[in-house]
Amino acid sequence: TQLLEQSxxxxxxQEGENLTVYCNSSSxxxxxxxxxxxxxxxxxxxxxxxxxxxxKKLKRLTFxxxxxxxxxxxxxxxxxxxxTGLYLCAGATPGGxxxxxxxGKGTHLIIQP
Amino acid sequence: xxVISQKPSRDICQRGTSLTIQCxxxxxxxxxxxxxxxxxxxxxxxxxxxxGSEATYESGFVIDKFPISRPNLTFSTLTVSNMSPxxxxxxxxxxxxxxxxxxxxxxxxxxxxxx
Numbered sequence: 185t186q187l188l189e190q191s192x193x194x195x196x197x198q199e200g201e202n203l204t205v206y207c208n209s210s211s212x213x214x215x216x217x218x219x220x221x222x223x224x225x226x227x228x229x230x231x232x233x234x235x236x237x238x239x240k241k242l243k244r245l246t247f248x249x250x251x252x253x254x255x256x257x258x259x260x261x262x263x264x265x266x267x268t269g270l271y272l273c274a275g276a277t278p279g280g281x282x283x284x285x286x287x288g289k290g291t292h293l294i295i296q297p
Numbered sequence: 298x299x300v301i302s303q304k305p306s307r308d309i310c311q312r313g314t315s316l317t318i319q320c321x322x323x324x325x326x327x328x329x330x331x332x333x334x335x336x337x338x339x340x341x342x343x344x345x346x347x348x349g350s351e352a353t354y355e356s357g358f359v360i361d362k363f364p365i366s367r368p369n370l371t372f373s374t375l376t377v378s379n380m381s382p383x384x385x386x387x388x389x390x391x392x393x394x395x396x397x398x399x400x401x402x403x404x405x406x407x408x409x410x411x412x
Contacts, residue, residue, distance in 0.1 A: 226403030
């Protein structure tokens with residue numbers, strides 16, 4: 185069974201601060217996705233990283249995939265109250281094709297004004 | 298991205314009864330999946346809905362409890378059978394195969410409460 189460990193589980197910071205969320209595994213993933221979910225809604229895809237060492241930026245969000253494709257991080261610069269939500273990392277297993285995703289436990293992020 | 302809708306959005310059911318949840322995608326997709334999410338928790342994959350054949354279930358989930366149908370490339374149903382309070386959860390469907398093979402898009406979920 186492949187597991188994704190996400191940390192921290194909960195984070196409450198002030199508006200304007202920076203933060204990093206980590207997603208780690210002992211398994212290799214063919215790709216890794218980051219989702220953001222708000223209460224009462226389904227997860228919304230933020231980014232997919234595929235190549236080891238890949239870095240993607242989405243406005244104030246920077247996503248990195250580890251060289252060995254076992255871990256990833258999400259860094260938010262100058263957090264805003266609108267960034268509040270549940271952040272989930274999810275890995276796809278190697279082997280090609282679409283498979284169900286393995287999700288981390290999520291990081292509950294609260295940005296206080 | 299695809300637009301995915303689910304019906305019902307929420308329901309309250311009595312134990313011992315069954316509920317069928319519908320998932321509709323606005324375009325043809327290769328893969329559809331069903332997940333369960335306890336409130337405030339992460340998602341657990343229940344099964345892959347295969348078009349024209351039996352669904353592929355993950356460990357801990359069985360067809361008798363969670364029968365799944367997928368009659369075409371845009372529609373799937375999940376039935377939660379003989380419900381108990383432990384089945385209270387959010388059930389989400391997802392679709393993949395639109396842009397990248399492993400990029401999945403999710404429906405809004407169905408919040409189920411079993412009394």
